Every structure is written in C-alpha cells, then in structure tokens.
Amino acid sequence: MVKRCVVCLKQETRSNDYSFHRFPTDKNAQQAWLRLLNQVGLNDVSNRRVCSSHFDSSSFITKSSSKNGINIKNLKRLKRGALPMDLTTPAQVTWSSRSISTQTDLNFNDLSSLFEKLSVFEQKMFATTICIERFRHDDTNIRYYTGFRSYAIFMMVYELLQVKLNMTIILLYIQYVLNAHYHIRDHQKHICLRKKISFFLFMIRLRRATDEHELGIFFNISQTTVSRIIIAWTRFIYSVVSSISLWPSKEQVQQNLPFEIKKNYPLVRVIVDCTEFEIEQPTNPQAQQNTWSTYKNTNTAKALVGITPNGVVSYISPLYGGATSDRSLLNMIGAGSLIELMEPGDQIMSDRGFALDHQHSHLTLIHPPFLEGKSQLSPSKVIETRIIARHRIHVERCMGRIKNYKLLNGVIPMKSIYLLNYWFYICTFLTIFDEPLVKVI
Known part of the structure; x- marks a missing residue:
C-alpha cells in the first residue's frame, strides 16, 4: 500500500527523500500531534502517516542502510518524544537588512514568471484532486x-x-x-x-x-x-x-401517449414490473423465510415500479421481502399503493407473472396471452405478444437504469438495510433525469 502524508498528501516513491512516520500509540501524544498539524478532526490515525517535511531536522536519528557494502539510502527515525512543527499559527518571518535590500532586485518580469509557475502548480494540484x-x-x-x-x-x-x-x-x-x-x-x-x-x-x-x-x-x-x-x-x-408526487393525472397520460400504444391500448395508465436486490442473509429464521426469493435463489428485497406509457417513472413502491409474489405487490391496498391511485377503466400493462384480484374488477390487466393448454399461440396471439413486448421493454430498461447505481448491485449488508429503501427510491427517482426511454416521433 502506498504511504501518503495525512497533511500534505505527499506519496512515498522511490525517487523522493521523504520518510513517513506513524502517529505515536500514546493517546496524549496523538492529540498533541493532531493539534500541531491542524488535523484535530481526524479520529482513526492507526494507518495514517506524517512525512518528514513536517518535522525539524533535529527530530531525527539518521542511519545508513546498505546492501553488500554499498550505501543505498539514509533511513530517518524519529527521536522519542519528537513533535511535528506547529501548523496552527502563521510562520514568523524575520527580515534581515540583506533580505530587505534584495527585494528591490525583483522586477515585474520576475514576479510574472513566479506567478506563472504558481498558476501551473495550482493547475497540477487541481488536476490531481477529486473535485x-x-x-x-x-x-x-x-x-x-x-x-x-x-x-x-x-x-x-x-x-x-x-x-x-x-x-x-x-x-x-x-x-x-x-x-x-x-x-x-x-x-x-x-x-x-x-x-x-x-x-x-x-x-x-x-x-x-x-x-x-x-x-x-x-x-x-x-x-x-x-x-x-x-x-x-x-x-x-x-x-x-419522496414528497414529490410522481403520479400524473389521466389527462396528462392521455395527452402524451406514444402513437403505437395509443392505437393498440389507449387506456393504459401504467406499465409495471418488479425488481429485486440481494441482501445479506438475516439471522432471524422468520426474516430469512420472508426474504427468500425462489426466482433469485437468495435473500432479497423486492419492489414494484411503474412507468407511464411514454417512459417516465410514475410509481415506486416500498421494498418488501423477496418471498412476496408479483401478484401480491400489485394487489396491495392502502395509502400510497398503486391500486389506490388507479381510476375505474384504467389499464395496467405487465408480464405474465401478474394478476388482478377479483375485488379490482374495475381495472384491466394487459399481459401477454397464455398458451391455455395449446401447443402454440395463434397468429393473432403471437402479434399481440410482440406488441406488448415492444411496450414492456421500456420498463425493463428502466430497471436496468436503476441497477446502474452500483450501490444496489452488490449484496447489501444487514448494517445498511435501514438505508436500502431510501437508496432504492432515490436511485429510481434519479432515472427521471436520464435520456427519455421513449423517443418522441
């Protein structure tokens, strides 16, 4: 691992003559170092280093390191109780008569040259900073x-x-x-x-x-x-x-229907799909059962996402255990549920894994047709399947954009579970600022 100075960020290289020193183990001495180096905000200094440029030359014991009788480099070791130079106050400059007299030797061109070098140095520092x-x-x-x-x-x-x-x-x-x-x-x-x-x-x-x-x-x-x-x-x-309403009115959806979906399914209000995120296995047996996903064959958190026919995120459900079925997520009722937002006559487009319960007969579910015991679909059903697939591809692309936020891609540890619902909602919301999913023709 490359050693780096906690104060000036110098790195250890073969070409420089700086040595890098650990903080003392004594807590009082650590605090003294942090105070002098103006780094009081640092908590964990166990792996931090301070380079030799922040110590007076009298603070070191220098010894040579040699191999086969050939001197390689001088190794610097701090004396016991050595303290770094005080960076908390401006350095006091003592002007001698010689320094005062030579100030007049600097002309405008010299100053311009110095400032140009300073500007180049600042640009180099800026280019190496994550900013x-x-x-x-x-x-x-x-x-x-x-x-x-x-x-x-x-x-x-x-x-x-x-x-x-x-x-x-x-x-x-x-x-x-x-x-x-x-x-x-x-x-x-x-x-x-x-x-x-x-x-x-x-x-x-x-x-x-x-x-x-x-x-x-x-x-x-x-x-x-x-x-x-x-x-x-x-x-x-x-x-x-989360305080911003994503759900558009029926009139807004109708006004922005893409031509093809307007021709085939003019009453579609939302296109839905589910997404899952792998989580660390809970220690509680009941929680293990509630989060076990047979589809992913691991423990997951699962949510329902809906987009408008023209590709804008319009519904984000809370996260549930991975054992929750697609049908259950769709049919949930209560404040903030998708069913509560729908109006009589609205259509929902989904894949085959979804179904509406009987009490929601005022709504219609549009999904690819089933074989229903036949060996293959009829030509008309094949065409219908292709049309639905062309529209559903946009919600699948939306799910892909959510997963582009890599924090949701790995296994979420249990210590971060309480933040997962927030992260999921934020990442899904931010996809709104990406390129449109459906191109306007």
Whole structure:
C-alpha cells in the first residue's frame, strides 16, 4: 500500500527523500500531534502517516542502510518524544537588512514568471484532486461518477435540492442518527466540505459503490466523516424527493401517449414490473423465510415500479421481502399503493407473472396471452405478444437504469438495510433525469 502524508498528501516513491512516520500509540501524544498539524478532526490515525517535511531536522536519528557494502539510502527515525512543527499559527518571518535590500532586485518580469509557475502548480494540484469543478467540462466523467448526463444536469439537481437544503438540519441529522459529539465548527469544516462537494461524494458512493475508506482518501477526510455525510445526504434527499408526487393525472397520460400504444391500448395508465436486490442473509429464521426469493435463489428485497406509457417513472413502491409474489405487490391496498391511485377503466400493462384480484374488477390487466393448454399461440396471439413486448421493454430498461447505481448491485449488508429503501427510491427517482426511454416521433 502506498504511504501518503495525512497533511500534505505527499506519496512515498522511490525517487523522493521523504520518510513517513506513524502517529505515536500514546493517546496524549496523538492529540498533541493532531493539534500541531491542524488535523484535530481526524479520529482513526492507526494507518495514517506524517512525512518528514513536517518535522525539524533535529527530530531525527539518521542511519545508513546498505546492501553488500554499498550505501543505498539514509533511513530517518524519529527521536522519542519528537513533535511535528506547529501548523496552527502563521510562520514568523524575520527580515534581515540583506533580505530587505534584495527585494528591490525583483522586477515585474520576475514576479510574472513566479506567478506563472504558481498558476501551473495550482493547475497540477487541481488536476490531481477529486473535485466536481475539475469535471465542469468533462461530461464523460460526470456520467461515470454520478450518473448524470452532464455537469449542467448535476448542477440543476443540486440547485433543486439546495432550495430546501439547510446545513443546520443536516448537522442535526448527523448528531441524532450517530450521536456525534463534535463541535459545530468541526462539522462545518468537514460536512460543509462545501455542500456541493459533499453531494458529489454522495453521488460517487451511489453510482460507483466506492468504498467509504477509499472516498476518505480521495476527499482527505476520515471514513467516519464519509459515513456521516452519506447518511445525512441519503435522509435529506429522500425527504425531498419522496414528497414529490410522481403520479400524473389521466389527462396528462392521455395527452402524451406514444402513437403505437395509443392505437393498440389507449387506456393504459401504467406499465409495471418488479425488481429485486440481494441482501445479506438475516439471522432471524422468520426474516430469512420472508426474504427468500425462489426466482433469485437468495435473500432479497423486492419492489414494484411503474412507468407511464411514454417512459417516465410514475410509481415506486416500498421494498418488501423477496418471498412476496408479483401478484401480491400489485394487489396491495392502502395509502400510497398503486391500486389506490388507479381510476375505474384504467389499464395496467405487465408480464405474465401478474394478476388482478377479483375485488379490482374495475381495472384491466394487459399481459401477454397464455398458451391455455395449446401447443402454440395463434397468429393473432403471437402479434399481440410482440406488441406488448415492444411496450414492456421500456420498463425493463428502466430497471436496468436503476441497477446502474452500483450501490444496489452488490449484496447489501444487514448494517445498511435501514438505508436500502431510501437508496432504492432515490436511485429510481434519479432515472427521471436520464435520456427519455421513449423517443418522441
């Protein structure tokens, strides 16, 4: 593993002369180091290093390392009780008469040259930093890291959220959920991690499933802080997007029906399908039974998703155990259920695994025809199957877009189950900002 300085981010290479030193094991000494290095917010320093540039030369015991009698390099070892240089106060500069007199030797061209070099150095540092501004003109990497098509769409979503974004609320979320006992100023230092950058961090976690420890290295913060940022943004974004009504009126659906579906199934209100996410096996036997999916042959969480005929997400159900059948998910009743949103005469398009209960006779289910004991379908039924498949492909593509958020792709550990419903809803909602599923002709 490459050693990296926690203060200046220098890395160990064969060509440099820096040595890298662990924090002392004594807690009081650790706190003294953190205070002097202006890194008080760090919690876990067990694997952190500080490079030799942050110590006075008198702090080292230097000895040579040789192989076959040939000197290879000087190894630096810290003296017992050595302390790093104080970075919490500005360095005091003592001007000598010589330095004052030579200041006049610097002309405008010299200063311009220095500033040009400084600008190049800043650009190099900027290019090696994971920062949203770095990708302002790089839509390919914006798509890779966040799932948004462009920087403009990333900013549009961020601005929409910022209307309701109150960092005080986010800080309270963190304190309440994780019982964090930090000073508010320390929170603002890391969480305000500039709001836009912390949102960028959250989207990377969602889209790429990047490990929290790795994100901590990228953004120069502790893994604990990364975890708190992710939980805070998860709860905040869910509270915003779940309050937005996705269900369009019948008139809106009718006005935007694609030509082919309008010709064949003009009363279709929604196209539905189910999706499942693998979870870690619960320890409770009843929970194991409730989450066992015979289709996936593992423990899963399962949900129902609906889109309008023109391809826009219009319904997102809560997650249920993987043992719940497609039919049960469709026929659930109560506030927020799909059945409660439907109106008499509406049609639902699905695959063969769905069926409506008798009490929902005011609705019609459109699905591919069954063989009904015959060896093959009649020509008219074959045509009907193909037409339905052409329309249903859009909801399957929608499911694929949800799974593009890789955080939902792996096995969800039990410690994160309480966030899974939020992540699923957010990822499904964000597919709305992708390219249209159905092209307008």
